Amino acid sequence: MARSMLLISRQAPWAGPAAREALDLALAGGAFDLPLSLLFLDDGVLQLTSGQQPQQLQQKDLGANLQALPLFGIEQLYASQRSLTERGLQHAELGLPVQRLDDDEVRQLLASHDLLVTL
Amino acid sequence: MQFVIALFAASHQPSARRALRFAEAALAGGHQINRLFFYQDAVSIANNSQVQAQDEFDLPAAWREFIERHQLDAVVCIAAALRRGLLDSQEAQRYGRPAATLASGYCLSGLGQLHEAAQQADRLVCFGGD
Amino acid sequence: MTTLHILSTSPFADQRLASCLRLLSPGDGLLLCGDAVYALNPDCAPRQALELMPEQIALYALQEDLDARGLHDWPARLQVVDYPAFVALTLDYARSNSWL
Numbered sequence: 049m050a051r052s053m054l055l056i057s058r059q060a061p062w063a064g065p066a067a068r069e070a071l072d073l074a075l076a077g078g079a080f081d082l083p084l085s086l087l088f089l090d091d092g093v094l095q096l097t098s099g100q101q102p103q104q105l106q107q108k109d110l111g112a113n114l115q116a117l118p119l120f121g122i123e124q125l126y127a128s129q130r131s132l133t134e135r136g137l138q139h140a141e142l143g144l145p146v147q148r149l150d151d152d153e154v155r156q157l158l159a160s161h162d163l164l165v166t167l
Numbered sequence: 168m169q170f171v172i173a174l175f176a177a178s179h180q181p182s183a184r185r186a187l188r189f190a191e192a193a194l195a196g197g198h199q200i201n202r203l204f205f206y207q208d209a210v211s212i213a214n215n216s217q218v219q220a221q222d223e224f225d226l227p228a229a230w231r232e233f234i235e236r237h238q239l240d241a242v243v244c245i246a247a248a249l250r251r252g253l254l255d256s257q258e259a260q261r262y263g264r265p266a267a268t269l270a271s272g273y274c275l276s277g278l279g280q281l282h283e284a285a286q287q288a289d290r291l292v293c294f295g296g297d
Numbered sequence: 298m299t300t301l302h303i304l305s306t307s308p309f310a311d312q313r314l315a316s317c318l319r320l321l322s323p324g325d326g327l328l329l330c331g332d333a334v335y336a337l338n339p340d341c342a343p344r345q346a347l348e349l350m351p352e353q354i355a356l357y358a359l360q361e362d363l364d365a366r367g368l369h370d371w372p373a374r375l376q377v378v379d380y381p382a383f384v385a386l387t388l389d390y391a392r393s394n395s396w397l
Contacts, residue, residue, distance in 0.1 A: 295397030
């Protein structure tokens, strides 16, 4: 049986290529039909806000890549409720259907995967 | 036991050296390294154009020597590499660049290689940051 | 399944240690290397937080990083490891999580 991987994305979207490259790693795993989950933690939740205009920074639309996740079979999408709240986003509309997890649930999520990669 | 070691930080970052020491200890302990995977800024470890001052530790050279001595499978993410100026001769030709910058012993390939290796090995250990 | 969490950045520079501490489960281990060992500086808040971790969470630090930074005053619960012991730790725990 394939080993499950949890990717934890902690980087803000426009601070360099890190957020995009974390997403690329997820999409590559999805293309192989691997059981892969994605957790947005800390500044990683900033990738989820709607109404971003990356073209102002001559950046490609990360949101389009995020939207592609379910098409690649990656439907287990989570965000830390604490990280959202810390950043004033507890009531914000998010650009991606994520499950919001409290700290206990995040701990259980970590413990339920074979492989962890935090980027 | 079988390890996959993934590197994420540039050659001048402490974690690039820490990963080498870890890899050496793993082999010395009788374990196998199925694959080394270089992603994000760690692609710079495979850059053959870095020149260290004579009295400074040459980490890219130490990695090259280690990979060659143990005949390890060392894969550099091609997308991350191109973005940062790491090209093998084929890519240099394809994009009309004057020189190949990928050191010998490394090969360019896709991110799937990291997933594939992580599926097979007993442990995936990641090195990045300071 | 237990996890070995690996931290390498200064606790005074970013949120990794704080975030990691909240997500540790009983049976997990925490390995400090690189600038993360500065969390062991005497009389600082990160050290206090580490000393207050539940007993079921093991605390490790990489010897060379302690020595390089002249840190000698360690908490009693700290287990100092070299590279062979680091390799063994990654096998003792079901998986590792490096906070890159």
